[in-house]
Amino acid sequence: MQFSAAHKHEFTAHNHRGEKRTFYVLLLTLVTMVVEIVAGTVYGSMALLADGWHMGTHAAAFCITLFAYRYAKKNADNDRFSFGTGKVSVLGGYTSAIALGIVALVMFGESIHRLFNPQAIQFNEAIFVAIIGLTVNVASMFLLQDHHHDHSHDHSHSHSHGEHHHDHNLRAAYLHVLADTLTSLLAIVALLFGKFYGWHWLDALMGMVGALVIGKWTLSLMKQTSPVLLDENIDQQYRQQVVEALAPFATVKDLHIWKISGHHYSAAITIESHSDKSLAEYKQLLAKFDKICHLTLEVHPTALCKT
Template sequence: MHIHTLEQWQHSHDFSVNQNQAERNTKIVMLLTALTMVAEIVAGAIFGSMALLADGWHMATHVVAFGITIFAYQYARNNTNNPKYTFGTGKVSVLGGFASAVALAVIAFVMGLESLGRFFQPQTIQFNEAIGVAIIGLVVNIASAFLLQDHHHHDDADDHHHHDHQDHNLRAAYIHVLADALTSVFAIIALFAGKFLGWVWMDAAMGFVGAAVIAKWSYGLVRDTGFILLDGTVDKQTKLAIVNTIEEDADNRITDLHIWYVGQHHLAATISLVTHYPQTPEYYKNLLKDIPSLAHVSIEVNHCHGEPCVNIHVV
């Protein structure tokens, strides 16, 4: 058999997605965050402000998270055709999102512990300096959020048939920015309440609220990305669409069906069917060509002997 004939039956296993714009924007956000981090840490050390130092080191964790996001994009692109990966590097971005989600959970936990400590041992707060820092951080985070905004972002983690419309790696970076923005907003509220009303306890209370919201975001992202990484099956609607499409043709009956994500935008399926009127695998793949995101299909056709399952007219 000639090589050019074989190539006609071979296909790409590149299920990654071109995310050059997302990668560029994430680099800009990482630079903005890193510059703000350095400025806060230096100013905190010079002026002896614990608020500045704490926020600076907090931003350092987000710089690391953005680094994970960028690394995932670059690794997926550089290893697209690496034979070590059976279905390509489509899940690398999902893995990056998972790692960032774990980092968010750690941040939420540390915020919760710090807030608990401040309830029992209130700290002296330099209100004017701290408010200034929080406002600067909020401005930087709002600008970063606009750069990272994913127009296909969905908050409903249970709606799994939307997985293929999301970039989980970019979503993770976006949530890190939102977490920082939320922290700044809550800090501003608490600091104004402390300065003008004397409610110093608001600092710790807002810390708890922020930690709870960030933990919720983290949980949703871990669930979404973990579902894909563990080859979780797709929603019932997609399954039914495949079954109905195959079984409405002739007297075909599907005996085994497995569907999973090989990338955040692509589905793979292995299908075993039995029929009295067998066709080539390409025939059945062609039937499924309109199923959204179905990028890799393997079909086993078994010839059934005996009476047909349905009465049909074979021309």
């Protein structure tokens, strides 16, 4: 059954440039991954091998990022989604965070194994390949960096939000590249110290340090995305401001304000009115709360609520 709506329920901010740059980074990552895995195996460097497999998992994460972008764009007008596909980007970011966490665990475990079971390392060759990996990672960071900090996306609704527009999908891709850059840098440091000072154990130790840092980034990204996926209410202070704005004219009986995309909020409010204000006037009263992009307001007269 089709319903005519006064406005579209689509709150998706599609970052076309971010999608295109992510594809380029994916290609760079795939090539470097193959080179580092082969070189790490041949030259016996755990840091280099870990970096290669690490990049492999990031390549998979970039595929998730691209899929999320294209799925959201394809289904932007699909009425099966109550508030559009705004959460697809958030889900992509959360899924990538899980992949990032798995990488950290595998890296940490393998590094501990290599710490107690060291292998011979061909330092010159390994350092050369690690530098190539670092160069590719830095280039990838620059490809994504402008868009990671760029919040001027196109929106289906023109609203002024009192916060930055976070593309969690792109942020996840950026963190994967940042993690690659870190592990490449740590690999180079470990190999240099191993070559000149004989500190072979540093190769494994750097792998452990990198895993811990990546784990921290994973938790940060999950903390940002999981509340959106779980429809967590907006902060108590903002809800209290809504209650206080309505207080002179009505009593709030039910109030929910939650994210329906990475940066759009929906509100469902039930009030008991003790004034002669109309529904339209109450909505106008709430218009100053510009974080709310979609408002469902239910007004009951005081007498009706008491029966």
